[in-house]
Amino acid sequence: MEAAKASLMPVGQLSIDVVEERLMEARRSYKLSLGYAGITMLPAGFVEMVKKFNPNITELELSSNNLSELPDDIEDLRYLRTLRLKYNQFKRIPAVVTRLPQMLVLEVSGNQISAVGESIGNMSLLRELDLSGNMISRVSDALCTLSKLESLSIENNRLEQLPENIGDLPSLVKLDMSNNAIRFLPLSMGHFKKIQRIDCSNNLLSRVPPSMGHLKFIKELNLRYNSLDDRYKAKVEEGLSRLLAFLREEEERERLEEVERLKPIGTPVGSYLEFRCKAESSQVVKIEGSADVTVDNRCWLRQGHTFTQVGNMMLIFGGTVVKDGSTTSDVYWITLDRMEWHLQPCKGEKPTPRYNHCAMYDEDNNRLVVFGGRTAERKRLNDVWFLDLEKWHWYRPNTEGAPPTPREQAVATFWAGNMVLFGGHAIGGRTNDLMLLDLSTWQWSQPAMAGTAPSPRQASAICVGHSNLLFVSGGRNNFVLEDLHVLDFVSKAWTEVTCSGRIPPPRHSHVLSFYKDALYLFGGLDELGAQSTAMYRMNLPPGENYNIAKPEWVEWEAELPYNKGRTTTIFQGSLSVFQLGSNTLGRVNEEDAEKGLIYFDVFKHARLDALKAKQLDEEELKPKNGKKARVHHTINIASKMPKSFNGHTQPEARMLEYVQNYKRIFEELYPYRRPLYLAPKNECGVPKFICTTIRPTQLSYTELYELDGCCNFVSDFMAFDPLEDPLHPPEYLPSPMSCLGWQSGDCFDMAVILASLLIGVGYNAYVVAGYAPHAVTLNEQTGTTCPVLEREVRAASAAAAAAAAAASGTALGGSNSVSGSKMGVNRVGTAMRSVQPANPVVEKKPKYVIKANNQLNSKYIKSQEEKAAATATADLTKDTSAADQGAAGAAPALGIAPSSTGRPAGGVDGLVCKTVHAWVLVMAGKRDVTEHMFIEPSTGRKYPLTGSPYEGIEFMWNHQNFWVCMQMPLPHSDSRAHPNNISYDLADPSKWEAVFEGHGGALSPNYLNGGDDARAGLDSRGGMMYKARTPKPSTAAGGRKGSAAAGGDSMTPPRTAEGVDDGGGDEEGGPLEPPPVVPEMPPSWVPKLSIARDAFDMRCPRGSKLMLYHQCQHEIFALFGDCSRWDGMTERLILYEDVERSVISEVRESFTRRKDKLRERRVYPLKDTTVEYFDPGSSFGLKDILTVRNDRRTMNFYHGARLDGLVSREELQGRKMVETYASRDDRLVYRSATYLQEEEDGSEDGGEESEEAQRRAQRNKGKEQKRILPIRKMAEKFARNPSVDADLDIAKRCYFLQEARIRLDYHLGESRVTRSCRTFHKDGQSQIVQVDPLAPRPLPSALLEQYQRLLLQEDECTQAIRDIEWEVSEIIRTRTNQEQNITLEMPYYDIVRIKAEQSDEEEDGDEEAAYDYLSPFLPALIGMQTLSREQALDVRERCLRALKDRLIERANIIQARLDEDTTALSKRQAAFNRDRDQMTQEEEEEYEKAVEESLFRIHILEKRLKRHEEQALHKYYELDHKLRSDPRLSALLQATS
Secondary structure, eight states, rough: OOHHHTTTBBBTTBBBHHHHHHHHHHHHHHHETTSSSSOSSOOOTHHHHHHHHHHOOOOOEEEEOOOOOOGEEEEEOOTTEEOOOOOOOOSSTTTTTGGOOOOOOEEEETTTTEEOOOOGGOOOOOEEEETTTSOEEEOOOGGOOOTTTOOOOOOOSSOOOOOTTOOOOOOOOOOOSSSSOOOOOOOOGGOOOSOOOOOSSSSSSSSOOOOOOOSSSOEEEEEOSSSHHHHHHHHHHHHHHHHHHHHHHHHHHHHHHHHHHHHHOOOETTTOOOOOOOOSSSSSETTTTOOOOOEEEBOEESSSEEEEEETTEEEEEOOOOOOOOTTTTOOEETTTTTOOOOEOOOBOOOOOOBBBBBEEETTTTTEEEEEEEOTOOOEEEEEEEEETTTTEEOOOOOBBBBOOOOOEEEEEETTTEEHHHHHHOEHHHBBBBBEEEEETTTTOOOOOOOOOOOSBSSEEEEETTTTTEEEEEEESSEEEEEEEEEEETTTTTEEEEOOSSOOOOBBOOOEEEEEEEEEEEOBBBOOOOOOOOOEEEOOOOOOOOOTTOOOOEEEEEEOOOOSSSEEEEEETTEEEEEOOOOOOBBBBOHHHHTOOOBBBOEEEEEEEEOOBBBOOOHHHHSSSHHHHHHHHHHHHHHGGGOOOGOOOOOHHHHHHHHHHHHHHHHHOOOOOOOOOOOOOBOSSBOOOGGGOOOOOOOOGGGSSHHHHHHHHHHHHHHHOOSSSTTSSSSSOOOOOHHHHHHHHHHHHHHHHHHHHHHTTTTTTEEEEEEEOOHHHHHOTTSSSSSHHHHHHHHHHHHHHHHHHHHHTTOOHHHHHHHHHHHHSSOHHHHHHHHHSSOOOOOOOOSSSSOOOOOOOOOHHHHHHHHHHHHHHHHHHHOOOOSHHTTTTHHHHHOOOOOTTTTTOOSGGGGGOOOOEEEEEEEEESSSTOOSEEETTTOOOEEEEESOOOOEEEEEOOOOEEEEEEESSSSSTTTOOOOOOGGGOOOOOOTTTTESSSSSSSOOOHHHHHGGGGSSOOOOTTTTOOOOOOOOOOOOOHHHHHHHHHHHHHHOOOOOOGGGGGGTOHHOOOOOOOOOOOOOOOOOOOSSOOOHHHHHHOOSSSEEEEEEETTTTEEEEOOSSSSSSSSTOOEEEEEEEEETTTOOOEEEEEEOBTTTTEEEEEEEEEEGGGEEEEEOTTTTGGGEEEEETTTTTEEEEOOOGGGGEEEEEEEETTTTTTEEOOOTTTTTTTEEEEEOOSSOOOTTSOOHHHHHHHHHHHHEEEESSSOOOOOOEEEEEOOOOOOOOOOTEOOEEEEEEETTEEEEEEEEOTOOOOOOOOEETTTOOOEEOOSOTTOOOOOEEEEEHHHHHHHHHHHHHHHHHHHHHHHHHHHHHHHHHHHHHSSSSSOOOOHHHHHHHHHHTTTTHHHHHHOOOOOTTTOOOTTTTOOHHHHHHHHHHHHHHHHHHHHHHHHHHHHHHHHHHHHHHHHHHHHHHHHHHGGOOOHHHHHHHHHHHHHHHHHHHHHHHHHHHHHHHHHHHHHHHHHHOOOOGGGGGGSOOO
């Protein structure tokens, strides 16, 4: 201290004593006050003197002096926090002040400071800064970096403006800038977070930044004495709250004005506005807390992404970029205000890049929720992510409950705080499950639903309407769907909506939206994968009953042309579209679009209210021709088709030139004949010779090696399309390869396919083109009998004939029976399909008929016709005598009556039939075909040549030649050559004009009759054999030759049939002309046909096909695959009582792959009868069950599969039970029980006379009685035991329980007509009837012993009856459960298909699927050793204990976390209550935020703990049930000894 006093010196006007006094005060208070001392400059050694008294001084008062500078050593006062330099002569803030590290308060008011420099930013801890009363005209932006600054006073200066970013001061509470010359305030003034007081009085302000209206904590805003306009003045006078509200309104108004100013101007195009979207290729984006990044804002063309609209913002997430094939997880957004793409950098962990995911907007929390999809490595996902759209932060919540399986192309929407997830393609197949994700607790659930759920599908469309209705439309499985389902979230029931009107075609990946009581459907991809631009609308008023109502679809005018890259959404009544270019704003380069080198540059927007219903013309109202649409689509993608589809080889070009010349000459010679169908266009629009369209192929399926199987396959596998123009052949004849892929085609397509397959397996088949009645050309079968019923009739007839032959003693042997069995054993339907349909529709003749005019005919022509008819009849009789005999009565059955001219009256009312049709002709001579036949490809029916429904033949062809029928009744006319009057000798040029002489099928009569030529062998081209004949020289008329020569043809077409001369030379006997030059037949341009196994097993298009017959409806379904029915049904036949098909008489259903072994079910609704048939291996060994409701039930069993040998059981409900047995050790063959009725008639046999009355009484009861019925009588019958004497061998035991007696009947002895019997009464009496008088009478003791045994047997029989009753109820219960929980056995093919599909997945999924839950608890077993009961009990106990320990451990973890958070919250609250008075505003806010987060965590943990406790018991019982059902623990069910 003495040394400190020795260093004292006067300071300014202060003496040493005063200085000492103040230093001693500073020693105690750490505050040194030297104000008003007249100090002009601090003396040297001043700082050292102060440090000797107190080196840790915190406050220095130097106000009201004449200081202009501070010494540099002042910075040695390192703990100085407050420095007051008011009213001095400083012209700038001393530099040494900015170097004081702990400076908190700086007061330099009343000086001559003119500017605040950059050094002010070094005082990072400064809280208060007073710069008032200076001459400051400029303040550096460094002031805005003082994050701790709470008070800023700059009033009474010369400021004209404030720093632009002054609002970045996060802790500023008070700001005083009054008495300046400030003309405007920066926009950042509204960014203050804690500001409470602002004084802007006495400035030159004319307005205030509207952003200041958002200052939450402002308490005082002084704007007096400014130049504010009248609006601001008025609001200032009204008070602070009114002023802030006014500022917020002004901000919104200015924002809207700015939006309108910057908003791009749309181009009106119809009901749409088109905008050009902008995007910067390299934009620098600032990210908080990290370095700036440069992003490419162009949203490149992509696939598999999601497009979500949120207000006026649209978001695109993920997908596969087309230009480089990369899979992304980027988020692009664009707003309707700026139309500028932005790639948004997001915080947090980003989701895995994916495509084919689903996304929806959580409107309650303003976030985008993403689920599932597929990664670039083709791994399917089931994770959940959400993006906070305010913070642009990704989060991955931890979900609870059983999540959906990993899947792609599922669809999602928002409903009542939940994400609704439906369908998708998961591992193993598509799904139709509906899952709910609670977005508040992140809990997955799958509610139980009733009704008819949609079939498994992916890429469907869903939306919510009328608050609680979920609509599901379309999608695809193996096929594209068009159905509509609705789910009521309240009743939890699915309903399939039966729609009317213009129903949208099948589609997937489309958009569905509900707006103003109407459902809108737009876009998507059709069955061919082509983009659809159609829109449809359906009115759905509230309260509609969709079980009854048939809402109507109306096609809406979408006004959108085709665009290659288009993504669409509908949001709140607005249709928003992004696409690549437009007709108005400019189209894009097609090559760049194909490569994906273009981003979405055009946006189109329209209100749904502005769109109108489409005005359809007559052409559009016609049913759309599916073939035409498929062909046009193929033409658009012709570059992807095989090379042979898009051009001609040189042989094909020569062939086309040849046939075109042939066609031209033919039309010149026969101008009234139908033009030849020689070169139709294929699916790529390229003409092809029709013979080369047939592609003989032998497929690998044995079902197609036989005629019946091949015909039935084509008719079932293909969907029939009527001809676009029924009067002409189709313009396009696609390849059979494409038609098989489409599974659809017209009669020409199906005939070509059938001929290709038949020729491929060795049949002599031809495609025939001609005429048929209208019903045949439309595949109308309502007037015909179902083929299934025809086969049954034929089988019944054959069985009756066989029985009659056996009864008469005749044997069905020899060659005739052998040949006849060839079509009856393996090809049951062959003969039946050749039988004409029954029940023809007979048309009434009109009452008044206009008399026809007399026809003037030439006698010469008539004589020539008679000669030709006689020749044709002779040939036909020779060639088809067998067919004529087999179908003699078939023609009248079809209503085909021969006319007076010898040919039938085709068409309606005798008019000429003009409707074109194509079918197949199979000639005899190959593959055991004994007679020629026609085959209708649309139905698979076979007809004899003289009993077919066809009306005329024009031409026919196979893969080798083309023949024109020249057997017209009237030459050079459009008359019809009826099949009944035609010779099929293709070798006769007078009857058939061949395009190529000596090619394919010039068959001799010996071949046609099945002679030696028919057995010569098979041709190398598809197994077709033909006999080539030497072409004869042409002797055509001179006009014919002249026309050919005049044409200058390079190749000479063959002569027509009129020029045939059998003389072998010309009329003058000159030399024969050389044969014409005929080009070689080129190979077929169609690749070898192939059908995938899954498509073959599907049997029919989309897995189901419906055909209507006379009083019958026949349905077939897929056998395997995704399109197979969930219940295993493969066929259903419904028989009706009436022609209108309104009253059902019988329903037959066939099943396969059922785990319950159900094979067939027949229901007779009018008789309340149901019959079910089972395959071996069914539960209880059931063979069939016949049930008559409320009357009787009959069961037959596979007795070999039962231990008791039960054969049948008949139950007369409430009256009697009868069972029969076989192969039992005790020789029991019969057991019955008669129950006591309420009204007895005293008859011993149970009252047979009153049986009908009892049956009626049972029906009136309505339900089966479940109480135990009293037994009146029991009977047992036994087979004969040869080792026992007949008089001692019991044949029947009868127990009369109500009469208290037992009767025994013994077997008949040899040569006996009576039998012995014994009757025992329970009162002790007995009656014995002994047939053999010589046999000894039984002793009373023996009778008593026998009576005691009978009493025991009576008890056993009673117990057996009760066991029978229990088994009956158990069978009923089991069958009910089996029908409610149908399980199908998976065939090997499906297992292979699923494994092939899973091969794309990662190996981890396979390992996880292979994990066995029981393996850690099973003991080591050797070979086929099984667990004992003790081992099974031990495994069960350890497994349940492990689950229990796990559940308890999880509950303890949740409870520990809950206790930890609760304790932490209590401590935080106690600390707050203790230090509340000393806490700053910032600390209070931090406390409130922390408490809020703690309460949220506690609430979540409490809900998790409660849910865990509820689910723990359920999981425990579920595992126990699983263990009891596990076959490895079957010992648990064994009874203890």
